Amino acid sequence: MFYPSALSIAGSDCGGGAGIQADLKTFQELDIYGMSVITAVTAQNTQEVKEVFPLPLQTVEAQLQAIGEDFTPASTKTGMLYSAEIIQLVASAIKCYAWPQIVIDPVMISKSGAVLLQPSAMDTMLDILLPLACLITPNIPEAELISGIEIVDVPSLYEAGQRICSMGVPHVLLKGGHREDSVESTDYLITRDTYLALSSPRIHTRHTHGTGCTLSAAITSGLAKGNSIEKAVSLGKKFIMNAIAYPIEVDSRHLYGPVNHWAYADRGDMR
Numbered sequence: 058m059f060y061p062s063a064l065s066i067a068g069s070d071c072g073g074g075a076g077i078q079a080d081l082k083t084f085q086e087l088d089i090y091g092m093s094v095i096t097a098v099t100a101q102n103t104q105e106v107k108e109v110f111p112l113p114l115q116t117v118e119a120q121l122q123a124i125g126e127d128f129t130p131a132s133t134k135t136g137m138l139y140s141a142e143i144i145q146l147v148a149s150a151i152k153c154y155a156w157p158q159i160v161i162d163p164v165m166i167s168k169s170g171a172v173l174l175q176p177s178a179m180d181t182m183l184d185i186l187l188p189l190a191c192l193i194t195p196n197i198p199e200a201e202l203i204s205g206i207e208i209v210d211v212p213s214l215y216e217a218g219q220r221i222c223s224m225g226v227p228h229v230l231l232k233g234g235h236r237e238d239s240v241e242s243t244d245y246l247i248t249r250d251t252y253l254a255l256s257s258p259r260i261h262t263r264h265t266h267g268t269g270c271t272l273s274a275a276i277t278s279g280l281a282k283g284n285s286i287e288k289a290v291s292l293g294k295k296f297i298m299n300a301i302a303y304p305i306e307v308d309s310r311h312l313y314g315p316v317n318h319w320a321y322a323d324r325g326d327m328r
């Protein structure tokens with residue numbers, strides 16, 4: 058029996074709240090052996106992404122190959138992929154090494170507005186990466202861009218999720234973190250013919266840097282341990298709820314403070 062392992066293919070956030078850093082902290086906290094393939098280095102803090110440096114394709118390819126030749130991660134998540142060329146390398150590695158349980162967090166734009174996926178790369182992501190995944194976790198603006206449907210209420214949200222399923226992915230977790238009008242923060246797990254609403258109280262907080270990355274890494278951890286998608290998503294929701302609800306103050310200058318990666322109440326249930 059092997060120890061559960063997971064791989065994150067994503068960008069580096071030197072501020073430690075999002076990207077690869079959030080993913081590895083989450084894997085560690087959930088007792089997963091974490092691995093990383095870095096696609097880009099960002100110079101960012103809680104206030105803004107100052108610069109984005111995509112890594113040379115050869116550097117990304119060499120990391121994918123090194124992992125593929127020696128490990129089979131039980132599950133893999135993708136985050137910031139930046140370009141069509143990087144997406145092509147990632148899709149080839151997933152197929153070549155037959156990595157199972159792929160979760161796509163379709164990171165496009167940071168909270169401060171920086172481009173983390175070139176607009177021209179979206180079609181490549183949808184055409185060649187999406188069909189390899191078991192789950193995609195868009196926020197509302199990302200789901201609107203992918204589906205071409207404006208989300209104004211729950212029926213249009215459901216329709217957008219179903220449209221994305223019809224593009225070749227069996228499950229869509231459409232995250233409601235951007236619906237600021239609501240008293241609940243509800244995410245919807247959508248398949249071609251069902252949907253499940255997962256709600257938690259909406260917390261008024263500045264500490265939302267890295268919420269999406271942390272949620273998808275927690276779900277990927279649940280999958281690595283052999284849980285169903287439904288169970289892994291519900292465990293992930295619990296993890297992010299606690300990470301937002303019990304913030305840590307790392308520095309008073311922070312704009313969007315980081316979430317707390319080691320703050321969930323019921324560790325027994327998560328582990």
Ligand SMILES: Nc1ncnc2c1ncn2[C@@H]1O[C@H](COP(=O)(O)OP(=O)(O)OP(=O)(O)O)[C@@H](O)[C@H]1O
Pocket residue numbers: 075164167168195196197232233234235242243244257258259260261262265266267268269270272294297298301
């Ligand atoms: N203020 C909040 N209170 C409670 N839950 C929240 C809040 N903001 C976000 N969440 C939850 O955090 C998770 C991530 O959602 P969100 O929509 O913020 O993702 P995201 O926009 O992809 O994040 P990121 O900006 O890190 O890419 C979801 O489960 C969402 O419901």
Ligand SMILES: Cc1ncc(CO)c(N)n1
Pocket residue numbers: 067068069070075076077099136137164166167168173267269270
């Ligand atoms: C590297 C990276 N990935 C994802 C996010 C989330 O938006 C971010 N801010 N930075």
